Amino acid sequence: METPEIKLTDTNQILYSPKQVAIASFIGSPVAACWFFAKNYRQLGNPQKATQCLVWGIVGTVVVLFVAFQLPDRFPNQIIPLAYSFGLLQASKRVHGSLVEQHLSAGGKLGSWGGVIGVSFLFLLLVVALVFGILLLLPGES
Secondary structure, eight states: OOOOOOOOOOTTOEEOOHHHHHHHHHHHOHHHHHHHHHHHHHHTTOHHHHHHHHHHHHHHHHHHHHHHHHSOTTSOTTHHHHHHHHHHHHHHIIIIIHHHHHHHHTTOEEOOHHHHHHHHHHHHHHHHHHHHHHHHHSOOOO
């Protein structure tokens, strides 16, 4: 993900900070983080990157779920979400961090934390529902 070549001129835009992206990731999986990453790209005038980001969020979530189901039961549950959340925090800092800081310095606003947490929980519910749906469709052991 490259840094956008766009200068912020509209302080009415709402952007999401790297910390908000990381919390979204921890609560709602990589796809939730990429939702907010994509919202930043859209606000910055780059809808193609926004779409790519959402696709990568879906792919990342599928990979994380696959890996999680392959791990032994005694593997610490927190390791995987902490790892991908840290990775997405660093990616967000690298790609949008300076633009978010510039935006805030110019009087711009961040998206609400309540919105980030609410949307993240919606993504969590969606992912859990999809996982349970897939598990119900798989043939059971006889």
